[in-house]
Amino acid sequence: MSAGHGGFIARRFVLAEFASGTALLDGAKRMRLGGYKDLDTHSPYPLHGIEDALGLKRPKIPTIVLCGAIAGACLAYGMIYFMNVLDWPINIGNRPPHSPPANIPITFELAVLLAGGSSFFGFFTLARLPRPYHPVFESENFSRASIDAFFLSVELPPEGDASKAMADAKAAGATGVEVVTESER
Amino acid sequence: MAAPNHAAMPDPLEPHALIEGTHTDKTINDSLLNHVWRGAGKGWWAMFSVALAALSLLVISLSWTLYKGIGVWGNNIPVGWAFGIINFVWWIGIGHAGTLISAILLLFQQKWRTSINRFAEAMTLFAVICALLFPLIHTGRPWFAAYWLMPYPSVQGIWPQFKSPLTWDVFAVSTYFTISLLFWFIGLVPDLAALRDSTPSRTKRFIYGMFAMGWRGSGRHWAEYKWAYILLAGLSTPLVLSVHTIVSFDFAVSVIPGWHTTIFPPYFVAGAVFSGFAMVLTWMLPARHYLGLKHVVTPKHLENMAKVMLVTGMMVTYGYVMEHFIAWYSGNPYEQGQFFKVRWTGPMAPIFWLMVTCNCVVPQLYWFKKVRTNVPMLWVTSVLINVGMWCERFNIVVTSLHRDFLPSKWENYAPTWVDITLFIGTIGLFSTLFLLFLKFVPAVAVTEVKELRHELAHDPSVDAVGETH
Numbered sequence: 001m002s003a004g005h006g007g008f009i010a011r012r013f014v015l016a017e018f019a020s021g022t023a024l025l026d027g028a029k030r031m032r033l034g035g036y037k038d039l040d041t042h043s044p045y046p047l048h049g050i051e052d053a054l055g056l057k058r059p060k061i062p063t064i065v066l067c068g069a070i071a072g073a074c075l076a077y078g079m080i081y082f083m084n085v086l087d088w089p090i091n092i093g094n095r096p097p098h099s100p101p102a103n104i105p106i107t108f109e110l111a112v113l114l115a116g117g118s119s120f121f122g123f124f125t126l127a128r129l130p131r132p133y134h135p136v137f138e139s140e141n142f143s144r145a146s147i148d149a150f151f152l153s154v155e156l157p158p159e160g161d162a163s164k165a166m167a168d169a170k171a172a173g174a175t176g177v178e179v180v181t182e183s184e185r
Numbered sequence: 186m187a188a189p190n191h192a193a194m195p196d197p198l199e200p201h202a203l204i205e206g207t208h209t210d211k212t213i214n215d216s217l218l219n220h221v222w223r224g225a226g227k228g229w230w231a232m233f234s235v236a237l238a239a240l241s242l243l244v245i246s247l248s249w250t251l252y253k254g255i256g257v258w259g260n261n262i263p264v265g266w267a268f269g270i271i272n273f274v275w276w277i278g279i280g281h282a283g284t285l286i287s288a289i290l291l292l293f294q295q296k297w298r299t300s301i302n303r304f305a306e307a308m309t310l311f312a313v314i315c316a317l318l319f320p321l322i323h324t325g326r327p328w329f330a331a332y333w334l335m336p337y338p339s340v341q342g343i344w345p346q347f348k349s350p351l352t353w354d355v356f357a358v359s360t361y362f363t364i365s366l367l368f369w370f371i372g373l374v375p376d377l378a379a380l381r382d383s384t385p386s387r388t389k390r391f392i393y394g395m396f397a398m399g400w401r402g403s404g405r406h407w408a409e410y411k412w413a414y415i416l417l418a419g420l421s422t423p424l425v426l427s428v429h430t431i432v433s434f435d436f437a438v439s440v441i442p443g444w445h446t447t448i449f450p451p452y453f454v455a456g457a458v459f460s461g462f463a464m465v466l467t468w469m470l471p472a473r474h475y476l477g478l479k480h481v482v483t484p485k486h487l488e489n490m491a492k493v494m495l496v497t498g499m500m501v502t503y504g505y506v507m508e509h510f511i512a513w514y515s516g517n518p519y520e521q522g523q524f525f526k527v528r529w530t531g532p533m534a535p536i537f538w539l540m541v542t543c544n545c546v547v548p549q550l551y552w553f554k555k556v557r558t559n560v561p562m563l564w565v566t567s568v569l570i571n572v573g574m575w576c577e578r579f580n581i582v583v584t585s586l587h588r589d590f591l592p593s594k595w596e597n598y599a600p601t602w603v604d605i606t607l608f609i610g611t612i613g614l615f616s617t618l619f620l621l622f623l624k625f626v627p628a629v630a631v632t633e634v635k636e637l638r639h640e641l642a643h644d645p646s647v648d649a650v651g652e653t654h
Binding site: 021022028040041042043044045046047050051053054056059060061062065076079080083084087088090092095099102103105106108109110112113115116117119120122123124126127129130131132133134136137142143144145146147148 | 211344349379404409632
């Protein structure tokens with residue numbers, strides 16, 4: 001099953017179920033300290049302390065959103081300045097063509113628009129979603145991960161030994177373990 | 186006779202819990218998704234047919250408006266803005282409660298918001314759709330509106346005039362709609378995954394699966410997701426304040442007596458929250474009954490919403506008093522005429538007094554716990570507040586315009602059948618969209634309620650009422 005036609009190499013994951021969120025966090029941390037690299041948790045709601053358990057770096061979203069906000073503000077102010085000052089000045093009640101207070105609302109709105117947009121699209125890009133298929137969906141049990149179950153997935157290296165990872169997951173507190181293999185479509 | 190079992194009876198002095206009964210993630214999941222899987226009942230179909238009937242009025246009046254032009258409305262000179270702008274401001278205001286509940290209460294860590302935020306966010310979206318319709322058609326030729334409103338490089342070679350609050354409004358409202366949609370959808374993704382994973386039907390699994398975007402509850406995703414969600418909330422908070430502030434600038438920047446006042450921005454925002462909460466209650470009270478949501482939308486939620494309406498109702502009352510005070514204090518005869526003569530005793534005075542009754546007197550009932558926890562009373566008062574807030578916008582728009590500086594310019598105003606059916610039609614559009622939402626999407630944020638249950642059960646610093654110690 002490891003190599004199909006056309007050079008397809010099926011990815012394999014050990015999927016370990018834990019009894020609770022706390023057990024999952026603890027198990028993930030022990031697996032990570034045990035030397036496993038490609039770990040992920042699957043839970044119906046965010047677990048406090050997940051960053052520590054998986055050893056994640058600082059989230060990237062805040063920086064992306066800040067860049068979006070700055071880009072939006074610059075775009076808006078530049079647009080107004082270009083349109084109402086440089087390209088086609090209109091005399092409105094003899095006010096100066098460049099009148100900063102009047103530019104504040106749109107500058108703010110576009111900053112929010114681009115910041116919000118970068119938060120949304122930035123998240124889906126970082127998460128590489130939408131992605132309708134993922135090997136973990138091969139497990140029948142996995143449908144409970146969005147309802148009330150807590151899973152740890154360990155991606156195995158191409159030649160890796162599944163039984164060792166399964167034993168380690170059990171030792172880390174998993175209540176059930178199985179191996180899922182990517183299907184070729 | 187056996188002594189009454191005190192253990193089974195709730196202590197009347199204990200505050201109501203945020204989640205009633207004992208639950209697991211599974212029972213929460215099943216009870217909150219149940220209304221999606223259950224077939225539409227007779228009640229839903231009855232309400233849906235009424236909503237569709239009202240929606241058909243919108244189609245008729247909208248087609249007639251586009252065919253004949255806005256001359257078929259009751260607008261005249263000097264009342265150049267009437268139902269179109271009243272309804273726009275009314276609908277936008279209703280939308281604001283959704284953002285307030287989902288964003289501002291999230292930032293303040295008000296845990297009671299969790300059960301009602303999805304519902305209120307959906308309301309925001311649909312209310313803003315109704316609102317957007319009016320400025321678009323009030324231009325008369327909406328197919329040209331893009332040239333006039335958007336900075337589009339048209340063959341005319343000119344650009345929008347960015348010193349006008351009307352242009353700010355275009356940016357504010359379209360940003361508001363977009364951000365509300367993104368915020369709503371990103372919050373919905375984990376719940377769509379729960380829907381995908383709880384159905385035995387292949388078709389439903391496919392459809393919900395598409396919208397769930399392949400969500401697999403990954404911890405790496407959650408770590409970024411939490412930030413994306415909280416930042417969208419953080420952005421929505423100043424956004425919602427800015428939107429109604431800018432809407433109020435449409436009036437306040439002009440010189441018409443009754444419009445030209447600096448209290449408008451805060452008083453519009455308070456009024457928006459006031460009417461929005463009233464609309465949430467108007468829909469939530471029947472919905473929690475029919476959708477079986479009483480264990481997550483408890484009397485505690487209803488009471489809190491009533492308290493918010495009491496506070497914002499008094500802010501609005503303060504706004505009315507201050508408008509009158511400034512009219513008197515300024516010594517400006519036009520302002521004084523507008524407030525002390527035209528509003529109190531003019532031809533539109535009944536609407537003014539209806540507004541005072543609904544917006545200033547009715548919310549005072551919320552001082553009483555008996556009223557705050559009585560479902561029929563809450564429903565009636567919330568409908569009255571919606572009426573009152575519509576009257577407020579009528580007073581601002583029509584009453585101010587129909588008596589301005591020159592008596593020779595004065596003209597009375599009466600809406601035509603097109604005005605009235607357009608308004609009823611948008612209520613139909615709102616109700617249709619809302620009923621479809623209640624049928625196909627969980628009305629309560631399931632994921633967040635599970636998280637809340639977990640916190641209430643396991644975090645010793647949070648008690649069952651959601652107070653942090």
